[in-house]
Structure formats: structure tokens, C-alpha cells
Amino acid sequence: MSSLREEPSTLEVSDLQISVADGLVAVQDVSFQIRRGESVGLVGESGSGKTLTCRAALGLLPAGGRVDAGRIVLGDGPEAVELTGARRSTWDGVRASRIGAVFQDPASYLNPSLTVGHQLAEQLRVKRGLRRREAHARTVELFAEVGLHDPAGVFHQYPHQLSGGMLQRVLIAIAISCEPELLIADEATTALDVVIQAEILALLRGLRATHGLSLLLVTHDLAVVAESCERILVMYGGQIVESGPTDQVLGDPQHPYTRALMGVATIGDWGRRRLDVIPGQPPAAGERLPGCRFAPRCGYAEAACLTGPVPVTDLGAGRTSRCVRTSASLAEAVPA
Amino acid sequence: MSTTHLRLPEQAEAVPTPAPLLRVRGLSVSYAPPRKGTHLGTGAALRDAELEVRPGEIVGIVGETGSGKTTLARATVGLVAPAAGTIEFAGDDIGRLRGRARRAFRRSGQVQLVFQDPLRSLDPDLTVAELVREPLDIAGLLSRSERQQRVAASLDLVGLDPEAVGHRRPRELSGGQRQRVSLARAIATRPRLLFCDEPVSALDVSNRNLVLNLLDRLRVELDLAVVIIAHDLSSLAGIADRVAVFYRGRIVEQGRIRAVLEEPAHPYTALLTASAPSVAQEDRLRPDQLRPAAGTPAWPADLGCVFAHRCPVAHDACAEQPAPAVVPQAPGRLVACHDAVDWRERLDHSHPQKESA
Ligand SMILES: Nc1ncnc2c1ncn2[C@@H]1O[C@H](COP(=O)(O)OP(=O)(O)OP(=O)(O)O)[C@@H](O)[C@H]1O
Ligand SMILES: Nc1ncnc2c1ncn2[C@@H]1O[C@H](COP(=O)(O)OP(=O)(O)OP(=O)(O)O)[C@@H](O)[C@H]1O
Ligand code: SF4
Ligand SMILES: [Mg+2]
Ligand SMILES: [Mg+2]
Numbered sequence: 001m002s003s004l005r006e007e008p009s010t011l012e013v014s015d016l017q018i019s020v021a022d023g024l025v026a027v028q029d030v031s032f033q034i035r036r037g038e039s040v041g042l043v044g045e046s047g048s049g050k051t052l053t054c055r056a057a058l059g060l061l062p063a064g065g066r067v068d069a070g071r072i073v074l075g076d077g078p079e080a081v082e083l084t085g086a087r088r089s090t091w092d093g094v095r096a097s098r099i100g101a102v103f104q105d106p107a108s109y110l111n112p113s114l115t116v117g118h119q120l121a122e123q124l125r126v127k128r129g130l131r132r133r134e135a136h137a138r139t140v141e142l143f144a145e146v147g148l149h150d151p152a153g154v155f156h157q158y159p160h161q162l163s164g165g166m167l168q169r170v171l172i173a174i175a176i177s178c179e180p181e182l183l184i185a186d187e188a189t190t191a192l193d194v195v196i197q198a199e200i201l202a203l204l205r206g207l208r209a210t211h212g213l214s215l216l217l218v219t220h221d222l223a224v225v226a227e228s229c230e231r232i233l234v235m236y237g238g239q240i241v242e243s244g245p246t247d248q249v250l251g252d253p254q255h256p257y258t259r260a261l262m263g264v265a266t267i268g269d270w271g272r273r274r275l276d277v278i279p280g281q282p283p284a285a286g287e288r289l290p291g292c293r294f295a296p297r298c299g300y301a302e303a304a305c306l307t308g309p310v311p312v313t314d315l316g317a318g319r320t321s322r323c324v325r326t327s328a329s330l331a332e333a334v335p336a
Numbered sequence: 337m338s339t340t341h342l343r344l345p346e347q348a349e350a351v352p353t354p355a356p357l358l359r360v361r362g363l364s365v366s367y368a369p370p371r372k373g374t375h376l377g378t379g380a381a382l383r384d385a386e387l388e389v390r391p392g393e394i395v396g397i398v399g400e401t402g403s404g405k406t407t408l409a410r411a412t413v414g415l416v417a418p419a420a421g422t423i424e425f426a427g428d429d430i431g432r433l434r435g436r437a438r439r440a441f442r443r444s445g446q447v448q449l450v451f452q453d454p455l456r457s458l459d460p461d462l463t464v465a466e467l468v469r470e471p472l473d474i475a476g477l478l479s480r481s482e483r484q485q486r487v488a489a490s491l492d493l494v495g496l497d498p499e500a501v502g503h504r505r506p507r508e509l510s511g512g513q514r515q516r517v518s519l520a521r522a523i524a525t526r527p528r529l530l531f532c533d534e535p536v537s538a539l540d541v542s543n544r545n546l547v548l549n550l551l552d553r554l555r556v557e558l559d560l561a562v563v564i565i566a567h568d569l570s571s572l573a574g575i576a577d578r579v580a581v582f583y584r585g586r587i588v589e590q591g592r593i594r595a596v597l598e599e600p601a602h603p604y605t606a607l608l609t610a611s612a613p614s615v616a617q618e619d620r621l622r623p624d625q626l627r628p629a630a631g632t633p634a635w636p637a638d639l640g641c642v643f644a645h646r647c648p649v650a651h652d653a654c655a656e657q658p659a660p661a662v663v664p665q666a667p668g669r670l671v672a673c674h675d676a677v678d679w680r681e682r683l684d685h686s687h688p689q690k691e692s693a
Contacts, residue, residue, distance in 0.1 A: 021508060046512030046543050062507060104511040104538065105455040149402070161367070164452045164534070165401025187511065190537040191452070193400050193567050194611040198623065220512075220540045221568070223613035265541045266570050275545035275552075275574055284500040 007035040008076035010182050010214040011057065016070035018052050018061065024286025025068070027052050027238045029312075034182065037208050039215040041225035041246060043261075044235030045282050050218045051104060053235075054184045057216075058101055059083065059091050074098060075181070097127050100175030102188035106167040110159045116170045117143070117155025120177060127178050142173040145203060147196050164191040172200060179211055186218040201228050222265055226250055231318070234258050237283045237293035240312075244319030254321040254330070256298045292323070300325055300333050356388040356424075357561045358412065358529055363421035363431075365407050380419065381407040383585045386660060386670070389529065389561045394551065396572035396593055397565045398608065399582030405565045406452055409531045413449045414438055425529065445475040445525030452533035452565070454514040458506045458521075464491070465502040468521045475525050490520040495546045511538040519547060523554065529561045530554070536571055548575045569612050573597055581605045584642040587660065591669035601663055601671045603679050604643045625683065641674070649679040 011034045018027035027049040034040050042050050055061050057072055072083040074094060081090060095101075103109050111119060120142065121135040130138060136155070143151030146169040159167060168191045175183055183204070189197045201224065207213040217229055225232055225246055232249050234242040234257065242255035253259045264276040280297035283289055291306040292298065298305065304324045312322045325333065365382040382404035389395050397405050410416045412423055414430065423431035425447060433441055441447075448471070451457035458467055468487045472478055478486060488498040494516035506514055515538045522530060532551070536544040552575055554560045566572050572579060573593055580590040581602065589602040600606040607626040628635075628648050635645040640655040647654070653674045660670040665677040673679065 043540070045540050046516075046538070047510040051510060105453060107453055107456050163402040163406060169401075187538060191401065191534065191567070193398070193608065194569065194613065195607055195623070196401055197567070198611045198613070220538070220544070221613065222541070227613055261541060264545055266574065275549050276542075277546045277549070278542040281495065281497060284497065 007037060009073075010034050010036050010038070010075065011216070012071075012073045013053075013057070014071045014073075016053065016056060016072065017068040018049070018056055019066055019068050020052070020062065020285060021064035022286075025238065026065075026285040027056075030070070030235075030238075030240055032233055032240065032243065034214045034216060036181070036214055037212045038231070039204075039208060039217060039229045041229035041232040042216060042218045042235065043220065043222065043225060043232060044241075045237075045257075046220075047282060047285065048235040049238045049285075050235055051186055054101070054103075054186050054216065054218060057083065057184060058095060058099060059086060060101075096123060096174075096180070097178050098180050099182045099184060100178065100180035101184045102168070102171045102175045102186065104187045104190075106164075106171045106191075107159055109171065110167070112159050115156050115158055116162065116167075117157075120170070120174050123174060124177055138177070139173075142177055143170070146170075146173045147199050148173075165193065165196065168192060169196070169200070176207060176213075180213070182214045182216065183207075184216045184218075187220070188217070189219070189224065190221075197224075204228070222250060222262075234261070238285065239293060239322060240320075241294065241322045242320065244315070244317070248317070248319060254315060254319065255294075255323050256300050256325075256330070257294045259330075260297075260299075300330060354390050354392070357391050357426055358387070358389040358563075359422075359424040360385055360387040360408070360412070361422045361424070362386065363408070363411060363423060364419045365404070365411050365416055366419045367416070380585055382411070384659075385421070385587050387580055387587065387590070389563055391528070391559045391561050392555050393578070394555055394562045394564060394576045396576035396579040397563060397582060398567065398569060398572065398579060399588075400584065400604075402584075403582040404585045405582050406533055409449055409533050409563070409565065412529075412531055413447055414442055415449075443474050443476075445471050445477070446527055447529045447531065448522035448525060448527040450518045450522045450530070450532040450535050454511075454518045455506060458514065458518065460506055463503050463505055464496075464509070464517050465498070467506075467517060468524050471521060471525045477525060486524055487520075490524045491517075493523065493550055494520045495543055496520065512540065512543060515539060516543070516547065519550075523550075526558060527560070529563075531563045531565075533565045534567070535564060536566065537568070544571060551575065569597060569609065581608065586642050586657075586672060587670075588643065588672045589669065590660075591666065595666065595669065599666065601666045601669055601676045602643075602673045603647050603649060607646075621683075641672075643673075649675060649682040651675075 014031045016030040017025060020026045030053055044050055056067055067084050074081045074083055117139050121139045124130045124135040124138055140151045140155055143154050148154050148166060148169055172188060189200055204215060219225060229246050232246045233240050236257045242249060242258045253262050260278045264278060283293050291308060292310040295301045295305045310322055310324055312320050314320055363382060363385040364380050366380045385408060399405060411418055418431045422429050430441060465487055468490055469483055472483045472486060491498040496516055519535055536547050548571060551562050555562055576593045579593040579596050580587050583604045589596060589605045596605060597609055600609055606621060607623060610621050610623045610626055626648055635650055641657055644650040644654045658672045658674045660672045663669060663671050663676040
């Protein structure tokens with residue numbers, strides 16, 4: 001893993017702040033980097049800002065959403081492009097060609113009145129300059145690669161004629177079709193059965209090895225992160241609260257939210273008969289809290305957690321945690 | 337407060353079994369062939385499905401993508417007409433209802449479906465509070481103020497703050513928040529049967545458990561019958577009583593969930609459980625042991641058993657589609673395989689490289 005340090009940067013996000021309708025700040029102070037060929041998992045509570053972060057990197061924030069502050073830089077050295085505030089023409093050269101994306105709700109990213117094959121073939125013609133027949137052949141090939149039965153038949157189907165998992169695979173095929181440097185996969189395998197999911201994850205591993213593809217994988221399935229990602233970012237209430245090498249973070253979580261999450265997780269455990277939850281609710285998007293955003297639900301909270309913003313602490317060995325407590329004081333404290 | 341101890345299967349079996357609330361028999365569904373005349377539209381999306389769900393029972397549905405799971409859900413709520421077979425709800429064949437009778441049944445809100453894709457199924461112009469209230473308005477249930485209370489209570493049950501999200505529209509929510517709005521909408525009418533198509537796929541573990549606990553509570557408190565379609569085997573294992581496994585339009589295996597997941601009787605179920613990410617089980621087979629050995633001639637397309645083309649032990653008899661049958665080696669199970677359970681022995685011969693545990 002240490003060899004990754006020498007790899008050039010594919011995506012660098014610094015101090016990103018995103019607001020949605022009415023100027024509510026939904027994502028704040030988010031910084032992370034993904035290097036060439038690296039796979040990073042992004043996990044966290046529902047509504048914590050994962051999708052908004054991904055969409056900002058693609059310039060596709062929802063209506064009313066905007067990047068208030070921070071930088072998003074794609075690539076390294078002479079090929080680096082600053083994406084915050086980029087013009088339309090810059091985005092045209094980046095989306096699909098350099099960053100591929102698979103979104104949470106596949107149907108809303110496809111045109112309902114065109115066949116799915118046509119939509120992918122068209123992209124290959126426009127972005128890669130393929131001729132009609134080549135584009136058709138390559139489309140069928142890509143559909144087969146993502147495990148669709150009868151890829152030639154699927155070519156002629158409209159989005160509404162496909163099941164959730166079939167649509168998701170069409171989107172994956174579109175996302176990798178132009179051999180991007182970076183794939184942003186927001187819950188890209190949630191509609192797939194585990195057999196196909198394993199095949200898709202293997203396909204992505206292959207692309208990382210052969211093409212140096214970098215991966216930002218948003219998922220709620222910690223087993224998938226454990227299997228497929230070198231590093232993990234944990235989000236809570238619009239901030240990254242913990243980051244580091246996957247095995248270390250999952251094996252020895254430092255932030256109280258990550259601890260709570262691991263405490264209720266059942267990674268592939270079929271014998272489990274208790275379904276625990278983290279009591280309480282997360283702050284609403286934009287809700288102002290003077291101190292730590294997890295404090296109202298945190299079993300380790302102390303006076304210092306409530307008074308002022310809690311900065312990110314560098315724990316060394318590539319790990320960070322946004323918590324006033326160190327691992328020693330966590331060990332001493334008995335969670336309330 | 338936050339945990340639930342689920343009934344053990346033995347206890348569940350000791351209770352006298354009530355009559356099924358939902359009884360699906362020999363159900364086949366076919367979508368109209370697409371205009372361009374490709375061969376895909378002609379095949380049935382669901383074939384000869386048999387399924388029973390009792391009040392207070394949770395039945396899981398797992399299986400291949402595109403295998404007809406959503407189609408079964410859509411048929412049960414009357415969104416697509418059966419090509420053959422019957423769908424009985426509380427003794428009435430609802431698959432045959434037409435016109436006014438069918439509308440009246442749907443308006444009653446006794447059967448609710450939580451759709452797989454909330455963004456496509458929720459009206460984008462309505463606010464969250466309006467969306468959750470709508471089925472109550474349609475069914476004409478409760479007074480105005482009671483409806484308002486029911487809306488807030490339903491949102492609260494799924495872990496959403498009615499104050500914070502009530503006035504927002506679906507697009508202004510995260511994926512998991514939308515998924516929970518769909519569920520709040522479905523439980524608002526207090527249905528007798530709840531069909532949930534992937535109700536927890538977009539949720540973090542804590543919220544996932546909250547929703548699963550909620551479903552478990554509803555079945556106990558309201559004697560609700562619940563069907564949950566899911567790809568995440570471990571979340572079903574914690575809550576469902578029985579499970580049905582789908583492959584290419586057919587139910588290939590069904591039975592008590594622990595038994596099915598731990599001792600699969602159909603080779604597809606075995607492939608499915610073996611492929612689940614890092615399940616802590618020592619002696620399980622690896623996915624590659626459950627695929628046809630390299631060099632095996634390809635099975636002719638569309639011949640016989642739906643799984644034959646991917647089955648590691650397909651043989652001559654498999655040229656005929658096996659009917660679901662009770663197998664003596666796995667009591668309480670229905671399996672559509674000529675070689676149910678016994679295929680394991682053949683597997684050992686055809687894959688001599690299997691590690692001895
Ligand atoms: N267009 C919008 N208008 C107002 N609020 C929004 C909008 N889009 C998102 N939000 C809010 O911003 C927060 C972050 O949303 P986001 O979709 O990034 O969450 P997420 O981490 O992807 O969650 P999930 O795991 O449920 O998909 C949520 O609280 C959501 O309600
Ligand atoms: N409206 C439609 N018109 C034509 N074919 C359809 C339609 N809806 C579904 N199908 C086809 O029916 C089959 C079963 O689809 P269904 O949506 O029931 O699958 P599923 O098991 O729910 O899959 P997933 O897990 O991916 O959601 C698929 O081959 C699909 O392409
Ligand atoms: S900063 Fe305080 S409240 Fe926040 S997670 Fe750490 S201990 Fe808990
Ligand atoms: Mg999201
Ligand atoms: Mg489906």
C-alpha cells in the first residue's frame with residue numbers, strides 16, 4: 001500500500017463546502033485525495049452528504065445547490081484541471097471521458113424515450129469518435145462485460161423495460177465505456193444480486209490493474225468496502241469524521257460515530273438475531289451546532305465537545321479523526 | 337430500547353399456523369412484446385410461481401436481478417395482469433378483479449407496495465407530508481386531524497423528523513431518506529399485507545436495522561403479513577421466517593430462511609450464498625466450485641432447467657424443467673432441481689481440487 005503514495009493524484013478535494021436550497025450548508029470542510037489506481041470507500045449515515053459530495057465532483061449539484069468554498073482538482077501536474085467554477089466546455093471534456101459516474105437512481109440519468117443501447121452507442125460516437133457499426137458492436141460487448149444476459153437484445157430495450165439491477169448495469173457499462181481515470185460509483189451495486197455484484201467488483205478490480213482506474217465507491221455495505229477498498233472515508237452530518245486504511249478503520253475505529261456504526265453492523269453474520277440501532281437522529285442538513293455534530297448522540301461527549309468546532313486530528317499512519325478525544329482517553333471513558 | 341429479540345424458528349413452529357393471507361398459485365406474467373420485435377419481450381417474466389404468506393409472517397425474496405421479483409410484487413398489487421394462475425388475498429382471487437372492483441380494492445389500501453425506485457414512484461410535485469397523507473385520503477380513512485397525526489407518526493417510525501422533512505419534495509432528500517418516505521407512505525393506511533421491494537438497500541446499517549425492527553414490530557402488533565425483496569442476505573436472515581429464491585422467472589427454492597441459507601438444496605442458492613461478501617462460515621463452498629468446470633460444453637440456450645446453463649452438475653435429465661417438489665433430505669422445503677441436495681456429491685467428483693476442510 002505504501003507504493004500508492006508515489007502514484008500521482010487523480011482527485012483532490014480540499015475544504016469543500018456545499019449548500020443546498022435556501023443556503024443550508026449540507027457539506028462542510030470535506031478534504032480527501034484519491035490516487036491513481038486507488039480505491040476509496042465513502043460510507044456514512046443516510047443524509048450525511050455522500051451523494052452531494054460526488055455530484056459536486058461532477059458539476060451536477062441539484063437545482064439550488066452550489067459549491068460555496070473549496071477546491072476540486074482532477075489529475076496531477078500539467079493535466080490537472082480545477083473543477084470548481086469550471087466552464088461548460090471544461091465539463092464536456094471531463095464528464096464521461098475522464099470521470100465516469102454511476103448514480104443512486106439509475107432511471108433518472110437515462111433518457112426514457114431512447115433505447116439503452118442507443119444511449120451508450122451515441123456516447124461512444126461523440127466522445128470516442130467510433131463509427132456507427134463499431135459503436136454498436138462495442139456497446140453489445142460492454143453490456144456482456146457487465147453480465148447482462150442477451151446483450152444484443154438489451155440494446156433495443158427502453159429503460160422502463162429493464163429491472164432495477166439491469167438498469168444499474170447499463171449505467172456501469174456507460175460509465176466505463178470511455179475508459180475514464182476516475183469512476184464515481186454512488187451505491188452502484190445495491191440493486192444487484194450478490195453473484196453479479198461480485199462479478200462487477202471483480203471487473204472494476206481488473207480495470208484498476210490494467211488501466212489504473214481510480215475508484216470512489218459510495219456504499220452502505222461495509223463488507224464490500226472491506227473487500228474492495230484500500231482506504232475508507234466515514235461521513236457524518238456533512239463532514240468526514242474519520243479516514244484511513246480500511247482494515248485499520250474497520251478493525252479499530254477511532255471516531256465514536258465509526259465505533260457506533262461498527263457496533264450495530266452485522267457484516268455477513270447470518271446467525272445474528274438482534275438488530276441494534278444508534279439511538280437518536282442526525283442533525284438536519286444546515287442545522288447549526290456550535291460543537292461536534294455527533295455530540296448529541298455520542299456516548300463519549302464531554303464539555304469540550306459542545307463549545308466549539310472540533311478540528312480534524314492527524315493520528316499518523318494515514319489516519320484522521322474529527323474528535324477531541326484521543327484513543328487513550330476513549331479507552332478510559334465508559335460510553336454514557 | 338433499540339433491540340429486538342426475534343422468535344426462534346422452533347417457537348414459531350409451535351404456534352398453530354393461520355390460513356394464508358396471500359396465496360399465489362401457478363402465477364405467470366408476461367410483458368407485451370416490445371414494438372421493435374426483439375425476441376426479449378416474448379418470454380414470460382414470471383413462470384408458475386407458488387407462494388403463501390400468513391398474517392404475522394415475514395417472507396424474504398432473494399435472487400438474480402431481472403428474475404421476476406418486482407414483477408411478482410406488481411402483479412400482487414394489480415399493476416400488471418397475470419397471464420396464468422391465481423392471486424388470492426384473504427380468500428378472494430384479486431388477479432381476476434376488473435374495473436370498479438379492482439379500483440375499490442386498490443383504494444382500500446389493504447395491500448401496499450413499497451416501490452424499488454422511490455424517485456420514479458413518488459410524485460415529484462408533492463411534499464413529503466402530502467405524499468404520506470395521499471393513501472389515507474384515497475382510502476377515505478380517519479378525520480383530517482387524525483390524518484395529520486398519522487402522517488407525523490409514520491415519518492417518525494421510519495426515523496425521519498416530520499418537522500425537518502415534511503415540507504420538502506422527493507428531489508430534496510437523500511436516497512435513503514426517500515426510501516423511508518416510501519415506507520412511511522405504505523404503512524400509513526395500516527395495511528394487512530406489505531410488499532417491500534428493496535426497502536433497505538439505500539440505508540446505512542443503523543437505519544436499516546431501524547426499518548427492519550419496525551417491520552418486525554408491525555407484524556407482531558398488527559399481525560401484518562410482510563414480503564421483503566432484498567439482495568442483502570444478512571439483513572433478511574435477521575428477520576424473515578421463510579425465503580423464496582428466484583432465478584430467471586422461476587422460484588427455484590423456498591423454505592425456512594436459516595435452513596435455506598445454511599444448507600442450500602438448489603445449486604443456484606448455493607452459488608448465491610457463496611458469493612455473499614465475507615460471510616463468516618468456515619466450511620462453505622467457493623463460488624468457483626459452483627460454476628461449470630472450465631471446458632464443459634455450453635448448455636443449449638433456453639433448454640430445460642432455467643439454471644442448467646450455469647449449473648456445475650447439469651446432466652441429461654435437466655433438459656426438462658423440474659417442478660418445485662418436496663425433498664425428503666430437506667424437510668419443509670420446495671426445490672426445483674432434479675438433483676436437489678444430492679448435487680453436492682457430484683460436485684465433489686467434478687471438482688477434485690476442493691480443499692478438504
Ligand atoms: N436539493 C436538495 N435540497 C435540500 N436539501 C437537500 C437537497 N439534496 C440533498 N439535501 C439534503 O442534504 C443532505 C445530504 O444529502 P445527500 O444526498 O448527499 O446524502 P447521502 O449521504 O448521499 O445519503 P444517502 O445515504 O441516504 O443517499 C441530506 O440531509 C438531504 O436531505
Ligand atoms: N415494463 C416492462 N416491459 C417489458 N419487460 C419488462 C418490464 N418490466 C420488467 N420487464 C422484464 O421482466 C423481467 C423481470 O423483471 P423484474 O423487474 O421483475 O426483475 P427483478 O427480479 O425485480 O430484478 P431486480 O433485482 O434487478 O430489480 C426482466 O427481464 C425485465 O427486463
Ligand atoms: S468530539 Fe466529543 S462528541 Fe464528538 S465524537 Fe468525539 S467525543 Fe463524541
Ligand atoms: Mg446518497
Ligand atoms: Mg426489482
